[in-house]
Amino acid sequence: MDVKSVVEALNAARARELAVIIQYMEHHYVSAVGDGLPSFAKQTRSDIWVSSRGSGLGARLVGVPGPVVTFKSIAKVEMLHAQSFANRVAALGGVPTVTPGERCKASTVAEMLELDLRAEDEAVCLYAESMDMCRREGDEDSGALFEAVLRDEIAHSDTFRGLLAATRA
DSSP: HHHHHHHHHHHHHHHHHHHHHHHHHHHHHHHHHHHTSSSGOOOOSSSOOOOSSSSSSTTOOOOOOHHHHHHHHHHHHHHHHHHHHHHHHHHOOOOOOOOOOOOOOOOHHHHHHHHHHHHHHHHHHHHHHHHHHHHHHHHHHHHHHHHHHHHHHHHHHHHHHHHHHHHHH
16 A cells, blocks of 8 residues: 555645635625624534535535535534544554635635535535545545545535525526
8 A cells, every 4th residue: 555645635634625615604794794784693503514414524504504604514524634634644553734725815705605516516525536536545544535525525615506506596
């Protein structure tokens, strides 16, 4: 197994996750202010992720929240992904990156949803490739981690796609 290549893929994924955590939380705060309410007023029972009944790493949203709550809820799931990638890097003897990847800024909710949808779609492609590479290298544990996170990213993509369609309607 080429441990160096696997660690690089895991750290690339972690950097991406760190970037979208920042991006989604910024979108949460900006969109909450745009709605005229402080972000804490937007936290509802829908702002809960449930670890026992979801896909992937087991995280999903409860209810049908709007964009403000969704940005924050998905950021929480991305935090779990970042932690999982760091744990796997450490297990392989590597050092988890603490440097986030590139993030994007937007000023309207529609722009935010477009950027976030693009980020999730990019993650789907990256993680599918990384999953395959890990399995080719004989690292089933890292491959399984990418597969689990991939399921969450597909769900996030679907969520952002639906919210974007509703915003445009």
